[in-house]
């Protein structure tokens with residue numbers, strides 16, 4: 001039987017979810033957006049038969065839905081996921097999982113209770129480079145990853161001023177929570193160890209400076225709230241003795257936008273990196289995926305060639321959700337992993353606030 005999916009949120013990210021669900025053979029059965037114009041436009045574009053403005057109504061009326069995809073601003077992730085899980089639906093939820101670890105914990109409990117799948121869109125795990133690197137890691141060719149460095153850094157990339165992105169109450173935070181992908185990816189490569197300590201600092205130097213606005217995001221909102229960080233730097237120690245450092249920024253004096261994870265394993269090191277062009281993916285953008293080994297007395301750099309992928313795994317990630325609930329693939333992520341990631345994010349803000357290392361255990 002075809003998997004029937006209800007979409008909540010017909011904004012910028014819908015195109016990737018729609019393409020991934022279709023690639024997995026699922027049926028886009030309903031779209032719900034409180035903005036009726038957006039819902040109608042999406043229904044026309046993707047041939048979706050049912051349109052709603054209220055998710056509760058959609059869940060009440062369409063008992064036959066198998067799964068719900070949540071593509072709305074961060075503050076709504078927890079309530080919409082719990083509502084959908086309580087209605088007996090599998091849930092695919094955009095990142096960040098929620099505003100904080102407590103909320104993710106509630107979502108995980110709802111999924112356990114409903115015995116339904118809850119997955120998050122950590123789409124960078126679905127990039128061809130990520131699949132390739134995981135193969136080497138799973139084959140034991142990297143060995144235990146002792147240390148990793150995660151970066152998503154921008155020079156002028158604030159996603160609009162005063163909208164939900166820059167309002168902590170609505171977003172949960174700034175670049176640390178918005179660009180959490182590389183911290184997640186590094187931990188994915190490290191086999192998701194449990195974090196024990198975080199020492200971190202946040203900065204907000206340019207957060208009100210319109211000169212640091214990026215090409216992505218939503219329109220500015222006059223007199224809106226702008227109370228999140230513009231950059232975060234931190235160091236995490238895991239219970240296993242592995243360590244991770246991270247740098248995340250929307251606005252900072254960096255040379256260019258870099259999205260990367262570098263790691264040092266006991267057998268080999270490696271790197272996955274996208275250097276963006278001046279205006280996103282222009283001809284100066286560079287993708288790299290490498291392994292570093294010692295062979296026959298020499299240092300050898302292996303360059304892993306993968307197919308080109310502009311969308312950073314977004315379509316493949318949505319496809320993996322459908323294939324996971326249908327038992328065709330292993331899920332690329334779990335609620336426990338999301339919880340550990342959110343604990344690191346919470347502890348980063350706590351460490352920045354107190355000026356102290358935070359003991360997570």
Ligand SMILES: NC(=O)c1ccc[n+]([C@@H]2O[C@H](COP(=O)([O-])OP(=O)(O)OC[C@H]3O[C@@H](n4cnc5c(N)ncnc54)[C@H](O)[C@@H]3O)[C@@H](O)[C@H]2O)c1
Nearest residue numbers: 009010011012013032033034035038071072073074094095
């Ligand atoms: N994985 C990625 O690469 C990636 C990239 C960008 C954004 N995102 C995430 O996707 C989510 C959505 O971002 P976006 O850029 O698509 O936002 P958007 O503002 O373009 O779209 C959100 C839509 O949700 C609707 N909406 C809000 N609350 C609703 C509710 N309670 N019920 C029904 N509809 C509701 C809005 O009307 C809007 O049309 C965010 O959590 C963001 O962090 C992920």
